[in-house]
Amino acid sequence: MNDSGPGPTNLAMDSANVAVQAEAIHGPVNVYQVRSAPSPEETFKVGLNSLRAGMAPEAREHIRDAVVLQDYVNGRSCFYLLLALLSGRTLQQVPPDEIAVLSRVRGAVKDDDAWADAIKLVDHLLTSRAAENGAADIEQELQNLTDEQRNDVLQHMEMFLDSSAEDALWARAFDAAKSDRYAKDRLRRAWKFFQPEPIGPRVQPADPVVIKAGAWTKATATAALAVAAVGFIGATAWQHTGTAAVSALLALAAGCYASVRSGVEWRCRKERCQAKEREHLREPATTRGDGFARKIDRQFNHYSARYAPREADKARWLAETAGIRRAMRDEVVTIYRESTVNAKRVAWLTRYLVADVARRWEAGKLWDYRKELRVPMLVKAMCVLAAIAAAAAGAFLIWSGAHVRPFVVAPAALVAVASVWFAARLWLDIAAEYERHAADKAEKAALLAGRQAAFDRWKLKLADRPDDLEMARWLECDRKALMEQAMDLYRLKRQDVLAHAFIEAPATPFYDRARVENGPWRYSKYKILLFLLTKDGVRQLTMRLDFQKVTFPIRARTNYRYDAFTSVQVAETDSGENVFELTLTNGDPIKVKVTDPPTDVTETEDKDPQGASQVTLGTAGIWNALHVLEGVAAEGKEWIACERQREKVPLAAVSKAVNAIFA
Incomplete structure (x- = not known):
């Protein structure tokens, strides 16, 4: 499909209310649950699991509680506290009171700590946005990290891998995604996540002995x-x-x-x-x-x-x-x-x-x-x-x-x-x-x-059914694969992409869905929208992801100018579903159903269907997409330059707080 002209083209009309094919709610599995009297290590572990599952708000809450309230302070906890504060959002979206949390761990990490280099790398990624250089040093620092540290940095600092010389970092992220996308026997196991816990066998009892009266x-x-x-x-x-x-x-x-x-x-x-x-x-x-x-x-x-x-x-x-x-x-x-x-x-x-x-x-x-x-x-x-x-x-x-x-x-x-x-x-x-x-x-x-x-x-x-963290990692790899395809398709380098945003939604009409207790909904088929903001306008790539087969069977390309934006919002319908709506100056609005309404299963088996909907919205990337697209709708192309200018104050505050971590 060739690129469209400068006028807007709308291809994503999926606001129809189509029933879920099947769903399952697994629990309790204790991945995102904290006991009534948890130890600091348990609280931190729940926060770390939430972070790796894409549930950044919940991760910030648990890790902050472990570090600040339970005094679980070490290099590892400080590193993941920093990642949780930055994951999935820009510096403009980080409130000052959350930056102030870092001051609670002042002088907590020694230079010889195993996590010191990882914390310093996060600071370097932030400051390199303004310096526009030093990517070679960052690449070397990234090479010195462990696989765990490197993967977490590439996943949660994605919004900050955008300096003009950091194509190598994105190439590394893409390579890591390729190697992990099919890892742990995904093709054989992924479908099992959507299977509910089976109920045990029963038979209709034999009719009792009935002897006539008398x-x-x-x-x-x-x-x-x-x-x-x-x-x-x-x-x-x-x-x-x-x-x-x-x-x-x-x-x-x-x-x-x-x-x-x-x-x-x-x-x-x-x-x-x-x-x-x-x-x-x-x-x-x-x-x-x-x-x-x-x-x-x-x-x-x-x-x-x-x-x-x-x-x-x-x-x-x-x-x-x-x-x-x-x-x-x-x-x-x-x-x-x-x-x-x-x-x-x-x-x-x-x-x-x-x-x-x-x-x-x-x-x-x-x-x-x-x-x-x-x-x-x-x-x-x-x-x-x-x-x-x-x-x-x-x-x-x-x-x-x-x-x-x-x-x-x-x-x-x-x-x-x-x-x-x-x-x-x-x-x-x-x-x-x-x-x-x-x-x-x-x-x-x-x-x-x-x-x-x-x-x-x-x-x-079903014994080797994947857990939610594996599902989250596979989905993250799919997002990276889509990003790589989009950049190849549009012949873009990383420095050509001024900002980007993802939206993940269930792909109608038929799909399975499942979730663990306190976790987001995972879908067997996704509709993923990728918005690439370039100097020439917005490139939108819409793809259907078959999560179980790991294929992108359908792809649609849409281009429009910055001044084509009119409004963007996420609205909750009367049925309880959340619909993303992007209105352009010409044509019908782009509507995408991001979460499903509650069903008879969720009403009987789910303790908090509304909470699940909000968690799913967070993991779907909707809030960052809203921040980016609302900014473009309000300020046009100038939003990018203005955003960089507005980031200077929180950037300095975060960098100062990070440097203060070291004794």
């Missing part, structure tokens, strides 16, 4: 009546056939038991098979709204498309598995439907369930339950033959008893047959219910074991 009483009464009637008939038959009647009684008892026992298995298998048929063939339902159930629906739809067998007809796969996927969806909604559960915390389970169905469908095992629950012929034969044997034994007893007392045995036989029949039915129902419950519990235990294994695999996969 069933136990009826079963006991009919059984007792059956025993009495059969016993009377048996005693009467014994008078006629002797030991043969005893054998018939035993055969009757054994036949009834065997028939009921095999009947219980027959019935249980049949009913379980029918239940699974209903489950697999149920009709999909439509869920309305945007709550937890709707989000689970989206997960199942997404993973059903993603894990569809490659060689199969996708439509056939979806149709044949619709019922079972619906049943699993309903189970997930039922067991995890809580006000504080983020739907993405159970995405691992949705993924596992759908993938498991796909594997079984592809292997032709989705309907294996029909074979497993088919009633064996041996069970059916045993049930029928045992019933026949019991009937034959009963008939023999009735026949034998009728020879002795026919008029009494006949009604007793009717009572015996009826009571045995009803007792068998009632005891069959009771035994089948207990059998069903035992089978359900065994099935649920197997399901839970499979889900636990899947959960453990997912936890292991």
